[in-house]
Amino acid sequence: MTHFTEKLYDKSPYDFSFQAKVLDVVEDKDRTAVILDRTLFFPEGGGQVSDKGTLTIGDVTYNVVDVQNNEGIIYHYVDNSVHVDNSVHVDNSVPLKDSKAQGEIDFKYRFSNMQQHSGEHIFSGLARKYYDCTNVGFHLSDSEVTFDYDKPLSEEQIYDLETKTNEVIYQNRKITAFYPKEDELKNLDYRSKKEIEGDVRLVEIQGVDLCACCAPHVGYTGEIGICKVVDYINYKGGVRISILCGERALEYYRELDNITRGISRSLSAARLELINEVTRISEALKEAEYKNVNTQKRYLDLIFELLPVVESDSEVEKSVKEHGIVKNITVNGNAVIISLAEADGKAVRNMVNKLKSKYPDKLTGVITDSSKGYAFIMGSESYDCRRVAEALRKQLGAKGGGSESMIQGNLDKELTKEDIDLLCTNAGEL
Numbered sequence: 001m002t003h004f005t006e007k008l009y010d011k012s013p014y015d016f017s018f019q020a021k022v023l024d025v026v027e028d029k030d031r032t033a034v035i036l037d038r039t040l041f042f043p044e045g046g047g048q049v050s051d052k053g054t055l056t057i058g059d060v061t062y063n064v065v066d067v068q069n070n071e072g073i074i075y076h077y078v079d080n081s082v083h084v085d086n087s088v089h090v091d092n093s094v095p096l097k098d099s100k101a102q103g104e105i106d107f108k109y110r111f112s113n114m115q116q117h118s119g120e121h122i123f124s125g126l127a128r129k130y131y132d133c134t135n136v137g138f139h140l141s142d143s144e145v146t147f148d149y150d151k152p153l154s155e156e157q158i159y160d161l162e163t164k165t166n167e168v169i170y171q172n173r174k175i176t177a178f179y180p181k182e183d184e185l186k187n188l189d190y191r192s193k194k195e196i197e198g199d200v201r202l203v204e205i206q207g208v209d210l211c212a213c214c215a216p217h218v219g220y221t222g223e224i225g226i227c228k229v230v231d232y233i234n235y236k237g238g239v240r241i242s243i244l245c246g247e248r249a250l251e252y253y254r255e256l257d258n259i260t261r262g263i264s265r266s267l268s269a270a271r272l273e274l275i276n277e278v279t280r281i282s283e284a285l286k287e288a289e290y291k292n293v294n295t296q297k298r299y300l301d302l303i304f305e306l307l308p309v310v311e312s313d314s315e316v317e318k319s320v321k322e323h324g325i326v327k328n329i330t331v332n333g334n335a336v337i338i339s340l341a342e343a344d345g346k347a348v349r350n351m352v353n354k355l356k357s358k359y360p361d362k363l364t365g366v367i368t369d370s371s372k373g374y375a376f377i378m379g380s381e382s383y384d385c386r387r388v389a390e391a392l393r394k395q396l397g398a399k400g401g402g403s404e405s406m407i408q409g410n411l412d413k414e415l416t417k418e419d420i421d422l423l424c425t426n427a428g429e430l
């Protein structure tokens with residue numbers, strides 16, 4: 001008969017090494033699970049990920065990759081990479097029943113989870129005390145700690161709670177876990193995410209919070225080191241807050257620090273001046289973009305005005321081509337297509353609209369060099385441009401589309417006079 005696994009982590013959150021007896025080894029959906037009589041491995045639960053570590057059974061060490069609690073019986077899922085004599089190899093043999101197991105949990109990982117979880121309890125206890133918020137969701141993964149409150153909080157209120165949480169950390173208050181008797185529990189005012197069946201385990205942060213919780217916590221608030229809010233969003237009528245505590249907060253801020261230092265060096269601006277500098281650059285970019293589009297519009301307008309002359313094999317045509325202003329102009333009975341080196345999309349669209357009006361019975365368009373090859377914008381008042389797009393796809397493998405009166409997309413090659421003739425025939429026939 002299987003009995004409930006004794007939860008050593010419940011009373012000894014700082015122990016990382018233990019011995020146990022293997023009660024059973026089960027295959028569960030292609031995974032192997034070891035059931036022990038007792039364990040230090042915290043199983044996934046209450047929004048928190050499970051502990052990681054190893055189990056040595058006989059002379060083989062298995063990685064424990066997942067731990068689950070199934071109605072009081074704790075399953076240690078092991079993978080097939082085993083360690084023997086400092087080497088790692090794959091072994092499909094399963095651990096033996098009734099043998100002794102030596103368990104080691106990854107304590108650095110466990111301790112970090114303890115820091116995050118205790119930090120969350122302080123924050124949520126204070127959120128209830130000062131802003132009457134109820135915690136309605138909690139998630140502690142390898143990368144983030146998030147929790148949801150039923151009420152919205154302003155930025156000012158969130159920072160107030162962050163400050164107060166860190167004050168409790170500095171005060172180094174004692175944290176204890178205990179199972180009160182049923183009649184004792186009735187008289188206690190504690191936070192609880194849901195009705196709990198069976199014995200209720202309470203975690204008390206001296207003078208600050210009392211909350212039902214099954215997870216390991218640090219012994220004193222000072223061990224949390226720091227609690228920093230890293231994000232918050234409105235969520236389901238309340239707020240979702242992300243925090244980081246201890247070393248994870250340090251690592252996160254080191255990364256932010258490196259990023260801002262890098263930006264500061266590349267912009268040659270002091271770090272505390274970065275917001276001003278980035279605002280200045282972004283405004284300058286907008287101004288430059290505005291000027292560029294206007295200049296290009298004027299330059300394309302000029303080409304447009306010159307078109308009747310340029311079309312006619314004149315000196316003007318030679319000149320605009322020699323100066324690289326226009327690469328090519330194709331005018332035939334059905335189409336007017338202009339190739340340019342490069343041009344702004346807005347300015348090109350503006351020009352295609354003008355070409356459309358000037359040559360209402362033709363297919364008009366502008367082709368420009370682009371990072372993806374060649375970009376085209378075409379328009380017409382006589383051709384259905386969606387048919388032109390289809391013909392371009394079939395004929396030249398072009399990508400793109402649009403409306404009946406205008407299309408845009410990309411081409412791998414420049415259009416020749418022959419391509420344009422064929423395109424007009426194909427589009428007309430479609």
Ligand SMILES: [Zn+2]
Binds near residue numbers: 117121212213
């Ligand atoms: Zn908890």
